[in-house]
Amino acid sequence: MIINIFLLLALLLIEAPCLAQGEPIAIVVHPDSPINSLTWSQLERIYKGKQVTWPNGESIVATNRPPSNPLRKQFYQAVLRAKVTQQFLRPGSPIPFKTKRLKSEKAMKRFVGRVPSAIGYLAVNDVDIKVKVLRMDGRLPTDPDYKLQ
Amino acid sequence: MRWFRIVISIFLLSLSFAPYSPSVFAAQPSDNNTLQRLDAFEEQLRLIQKNHQQALDNMNQRLEDLKNNENTPSRTNNTEHNSLDQRVEELEDQTVNLEADLDSMTQSLQDRVHLNLYATLEFESFQHTKPVFDARNIELFADVSLANRLRVFAEIEFERTAKTSGGNRQGDVEVEQGWMEFRIHEMFKPRAGVILVPFGRFNLEHFDPVRDLTARPIAMRRVVPVTWAEAGAGFVGNAFVGNHLSNTWLKDLTFDYQFFVVNGLTSRLSDTSTRNARGAFGSDNNANKATVGRLQTTIVSGVELGVSGYWGNYDAQDHSIRGLDTDWKFVFGPIEVIGEYAWLWLEKGGVENGSPAISVPRTLQGGYLQANYHFWFNGLNETFLGQGFSSPTFTGVIRYGRARIADDGDMGSRPNKESRWTFGLNYRPVENFVVKMEYQINNATNEALERGDFNGFLTSVTAAF
Numbered sequence: 181m182i183i184n185i186f187l188l189l190a191l192l193l194i195e196a197p198c199l200a201q202g203e204p205i206a207i208v209v210h211p212d213s214p215i216n217s218l219t220w221s222q223l224e225r226i227y228k229g230k231q232v233t234w235p236n237g238e239s240i241v242a243t244n245r246p247p248s249n250p251l252r253k254q255f256y257q258a259v260l261r262a263k264v265t266q267q268f269l270r271p272g273s274p275i276p277f278k279t280k281r282l283k284s285e286k287a288m289k290r291f292v293g294r295v296p297s298a299i300g301y302l303a304v305n306d307v308d309i310k311v312k313v314l315r316m317d318g319r320l321p322t323d324p325d326y327k328l329q
Numbered sequence: 330m331r332w333f334r335i336v337i338s339i340f341l342l343s344l345s346f347a348p349y350s351p352s353v354f355a356a357q358p359s360d361n362n363t364l365q366r367l368d369a370f371e372e373q374l375r376l377i378q379k380n381h382q383q384a385l386d387n388m389n390q391r392l393e394d395l396k397n398n399e400n401t402p403s404r405t406n407n408t409e410h411n412s413l414d415q416r417v418e419e420l421e422d423q424t425v426n427l428e429a430d431l432d433s434m435t436q437s438l439q440d441r442v443h444l445n446l447y448a449t450l451e452f453e454s455f456q457h458t459k460p461v462f463d464a465r466n467i468e469l470f471a472d473v474s475l476a477n478r479l480r481v482f483a484e485i486e487f488e489r490t491a492k493t494s495g496g497n498r499q500g501d502v503e504v505e506q507g508w509m510e511f512r513i514h515e516m517f518k519p520r521a522g523v524i525l526v527p528f529g530r531f532n533l534e535h536f537d538p539v540r541d542l543t544a545r546p547i548a549m550r551r552v553v554p555v556t557w558a559e560a561g562a563g564f565v566g567n568a569f570v571g572n573h574l575s576n577t578w579l580k581d582l583t584f585d586y587q588f589f590v591v592n593g594l595t596s597r598l599s600d601t602s603t604r605n606a607r608g609a610f611g612s613d614n615n616a617n618k619a620t621v622g623r624l625q626t627t628i629v630s631g632v633e634l635g636v637s638g639y640w641g642n643y644d645a646q647d648h649s650i651r652g653l654d655t656d657w658k659f660v661f662g663p664i665e666v667i668g669e670y671a672w673l674w675l676e677k678g679g680v681e682n683g684s685p686a687i688s689v690p691r692t693l694q695g696g697y698l699q700a701n702y703h704f705w706f707n708g709l710n711e712t713f714l715g716q717g718f719s720s721p722t723f724t725g726v727i728r729y730g731r732a733r734i735a736d737d738g739d740m741g742s743r744p745n746k747e748s749r750w751t752f753g754l755n756y757r758p759v760e761n762f763v764v765k766m767e768y769q770i771n772n773a774t775n776e777a778l779e780r781g782d783f784n785g786f787l788t789s790v791t792a793a794f
Binding site: 269272 | 443447470472477484533536537538567569572580583585631759760793
């Protein structure tokens with residue numbers, strides 16, 4: 181009986197990290213975007229409205245999921261270090277910086293795949309050739325030490 | 330006789346059948362003929378059987394084909410299906426393209442035009458004064474990107490939201506900001522118009538929905554005359570240096586700066602306030618233009634430090650005023666520690682009110698230190714405080730502030746000092762709606778700067794939309 185309990189606990193300990201972790205999240209842009217990599221700090225600045233243009237001068241269109249979405253929760257906690265409902269103000273004003281909210285992964289992929297200056301985040305399994313995955317701090321979502329595992 | 334009649338009858342009957350069977354009666358077939366006819370019949374029968382078998386085989390074949398068709402569409406059907414699939418895909422693509430174009434256009438419009446309002450209602454009850462409701466203000470913000478590099482911003486305050494003249498409702502309409510910006514580079518953006526003077530963090534972030542207490546710190550009204558706007562021109566910009574230091578602890582390192590030339594403060598400074606010295610938007614009391622600037626650095630995420638400077642003449646006799654301001658903001662999870670301290674040094678001069686005995690104060694200084702703690706009790710989720718809100722929050726606030734302004738010679742010769750402890754709690758059901766409550770304990774020496782020694786309670790509700 182005791183051995184069984186130990187085995188069960190061991191199994192739970194082994195499985196727990198897998199259960200707790202979500203799917204890796206890829207940061208994606210339009211396939212023709214000249215951007216190939218970003219740092220996590222840059223991404224944080226983009227989603228907090230502190231960086232609003234790409235190096236080529238185009239306005240960045242940051243896409244987002246609804247607050248109830250688990251992917252958004254993971255993204256906000258790990259990247260923005262904020263609650264999912266946190267609003268970020270445009271510099272020098274009380275006006276909230278607005279992101280483009282999209283209902284589904286498909287809609288986000290579709291939007292990012294169509295709007296050249298857009299950026300978004302997708303579960304790795306939802307990524308296809310319609311979008312380009314960025315290297316974050318030099319790492320891809322499949323790399324072992326990627327931040328959004 | 331009887332036998333005879335029977336024989337005759339049989340004979341006659343035989344004759345009566347004779348015309349209907351001639352072959353039988355006319356000529357008897359031989360054995361050869363019979364065999365030939367039998368052969369012919371047999372041949373016919375074989376042919377019939379053969380044809381029948383063939384027909385049966387054909388039917389079976391047809392049946393088999395039909396069965397096969399049920400399982401596998403015919404080539405014609407496949408082509409039709411492929412064509413339909415292709416058409417559906419084309420239509421889907423067209424729909425996606427149209428949606429994306431619409432999204433893109435909507436997004437473009439959203440990016441270009443931002444219109445926001447916030448409104449505040451206050452109630453205060455202090456010792457020795459009557460409790461009063463104060464429909465404080467409605468502020469209108471317009472932030473418009475005329476083109477990719479051109480930005481226009483306006484903040485217009487409708488104070489006490491009433492008549493501006495012809496009544497006793499103390500109404501006031503004021504442009505608190507109104508500027509145009511041309512982005513040459515993120516690090517270099519010329520800006521001109523009525524700008525918020527970048528002297529300290531509080532002046533730049535004075536907005537009611539953003540702050541966690543109703544009352545401003547004493548020093549941020551009496552030393553730094555928040556809301557302080559001036560007509561002028563200058564540059565703003567930021568440099569995200571951490572981008573090149575992504576593998577170090579300085580990966581968030583950022584510098585933000587603002588630098589402006591403005592009309593500047595006038596000589597209407599007193600030993601209780603700088604508020605009346607704020608320059609007019611269309612005139613100046615001297616030819617000298619003041620320079621003001623601020624540099625802010627984010628060392629790591631959640632640690633922001635700022636330093637500001639001000640230099641200009643406040644009167645027509647070239648008497649100068651110099652200012653220094655430091656500010657900081659630290660965020661550790663749910664805890665924030667913010668503060669600011671400012672100094673102003675004035676050259677002796679600036680005769681006020683035509684009386685040579687009354688000069689300007691030589692030094693003004695003051696600041697505040699504030700700690701915020703954001704929290705929530707999950708047990709309230711099903712109550713009216715939590716139900717229906719995605720992320721309601723309480724914030725407990727404690728702040729200490731003080732100001733010290735040297736005497737200007739009007740009453741006595743000692744500096745005027747005032748300090749204040751504030752204890753507050755606010756509730757935000759959503760980010761842009763806040764109910765604030767606070768209690769102030771004030772202590773003053775010499776002339777009162779704001780509340781004197783009177784303690785009191787303030788509450789307010791602010792909504793931004």
